[in-house]
Amino acid sequence: MAHTLIMPKQTGKKDALYASLELYYNSSKRGEEWYNNNNFKKEIQKSLLYLSKGAQNGPYLVKQSELARYFGLVKYDYGTRPGKAHITNRGIRFFNAYLSNDIDMQLSIIMDSILSDSFGRNNCAIESSDSDVDAPKLFLKAIVDLNGISRKGLAYLLYVIHDLKIGYSDAIIELTKTNNQEREIPIEVANKYSDVKFTVLLTELGITTEQNNKYQLTEFTKKEYYNNIKNISIYNKEPELILTLREDIQVDEDERFNDNTIINELSQNRIVSSFTYDINSERFKKQNNRNPVSYKVGNILKYKTNARISKTAISLAEYKCSIDHSHTTFNSKLGTQYMEAHHLIPMCAQKDFSINIDRIENIISICPICHCGIHLGNQEFKLDLLKKLYDLKEQELKSVGININFGELFSKYYR
Ligand SMILES: [Zn+2]
Numbered sequence: 001m002a003h004t005l006i007m008p009k010q011t012g013k014k015d016a017l018y019a020s021l022e023l024y025y026n027s028s029k030r031g032e033e034w035y036n037n038n039n040f041k042k043e044i045q046k047s048l049l050y051l052s053k054g055a056q057n058g059p060y061l062v063k064q065s066e067l068a069r070y071f072g073l074v075k076y077d078y079g080t081r082p083g084k085a086h087i088t089n090r091g092i093r094f095f096n097a098y099l100s101n102d103i104d105m106q107l108s109i110i111m112d113s114i115l116s117d118s119f120g121r122n123n124c125a126i127e128s129s130d131s132d133v134d135a136p137k138l139f140l141k142a143i144v145d146l147n148g149i150s151r152k153g154l155a156y157l158l159y160v161i162h163d164l165k166i167g168y169s170d171a172i173i174e175l176t177k178t179n180n181q182e183r184e185i186p187i188e189v190a191n192k193y194s195d196v197k198f199t200v201l202l203t204e205l206g207i208t209t210e211q212n213n214k215y216q217l218t219e220f221t222k223k224e225y226y227n228n229i230k231n232i233s234i235y236n237k238e239p240e241l242i243l244t245l246r247e248d249i250q251v252d253e254d255e256r257f258n259d260n261t262i263i264n265e266l267s268q269n270r271i272v273s274s275f276t277y278d279i280n281s282e283r284f285k286k287q288n289n290r291n292p293v294s295y296k297v298g299n300i301l302k303y304k305t306n307a308r309i310s311k312t313a314i315s316l317a318e319y320k321c322s323i324d325h326s327h328t329t330f331n332s333k334l335g336t337q338y339m340e341a342h343h344l345i346p347m348c349a350q351k352d353f354s355i356n357i358d359r360i361e362n363i364i365s366i367c368p369i370c371h372c373g374i375h376l377g378n379q380e381f382k383l384d385l386l387k388k389l390y391d392l393k394e395q396e397l398k399s400v401g402i403n404i405n406f407g408e409l410f411s412k413y414y415r
């Protein structure tokens with residue numbers, strides 16, 4: 001895999017952070033522009049007693065400062081031999097807060113880093129990382145959205161979002177719907193993702209806490225940063241076609257015919273970027289047959305949809321318009337013809353059904369022109385299109401116990 005997500009992996013101990021900073025801090029006090037690695041290796045062994053036990057190689061010693069670099073407290077120069085580094089202004093503020101025992105200030109500085117820095121790419125600690133995913137942002141956001149996350153849960157999210165390129169909200173839903181046995185992480189990345197060191201440091205510092213095998217926010221973080229975290233994007237840049245604006249909820253794709261056109265057009269694109277299910281898999285059957293989950297936007301009751309089911313329906317239709325196979329659009333980023341998904345019985349009708357209607361039997365692959373026609377055309381035009389679609393889906397709907405005749409469908413939901 002070309003893209004790789006690298007995170008500091010040597011140590012998450014706050015002692016290592018403080019000891020590293022102290023060396024760079026003192027070097028800067030002496031007026032030195034840089035502090036070279038040979039000196040650092042020699043001195044860090046004196047500061048951290050656990051390092052003196054047994055032979056430790058050079059890179060291991062240098063990596064005691066990895067998390068200081070990760071959070072922008074130390075700047076590293078990769079271009080020289082031996083390597084060299086110096087404390088940043090942020091690092092100086094952090095270390096001064098440490099010297100004056102101002103813990104809140106230390107936490108605020110680290111939180112500022114998490115909220116504003118890039119971690120997956122262009123981070124000073126992990127030069128070779130090449131990922132859109134900012135792991136520390138993902139960690140905190142997942143805690144908020146899931147009300148706590150385990151190590152294994154975090155590992156799974158990192159794998160699914162970075163390696164499988166599944167959108168954050170789909171990944172969160174997947175996590176809540178599956179148990180540990182169902183979540184497979186390939187052996188090559190399992191260790192890397194389940195032994196993440198920055199979570200250890202954040203917990204030692206007091207940004208997070210670990211209780212009953214789950215990470216939670218501390219009272220401080222909750223009080224000061226809950227909303228920032230809730231609204232953060234977990235990507236270091238806005239990946240094309242991935243909606244992060246509203247990734248905390250699944251948006252019904254038909255929403256693009258409501259007022260917020262721009263946001264909803266983005267949500268439409270999310271369908272293209274998410275993955276399909278194997279329709280013989282248990283996971284798919286579970287999702288297709290799940291219980292409807294509602295949420296409210298203002299006073300309006302809405303139902304969560306699973307973009308992956310829509311994507312699966314489009315894929316099964318071989319990316320063709322169900323009205324007329326000769327309708328063409330353009331090639332999407334995935335290399336397939338762009339098609340949209342339409343719920344024949346619209347999602348707003350979910351309240352009239354006990355069975356989940358966000359399901360493959362109710363979803364149609366359709367070109368954007370026909371899709372607009374269904375929602376925005378005049379009565380005769382809509383009638384014509386919908387009759388075709390109804391005839392196409394009638395048996396499938398019956399097979400899952402949804403018995404609705406065409407007249408009822410049209411008069412109730414499309415007039
Ligand atoms: Zn539609």
Ligand SMILES: [Zn+2]
Pocket residue numbers: 321322323324327366367368369370371
């Ligand atoms: Zn069409």
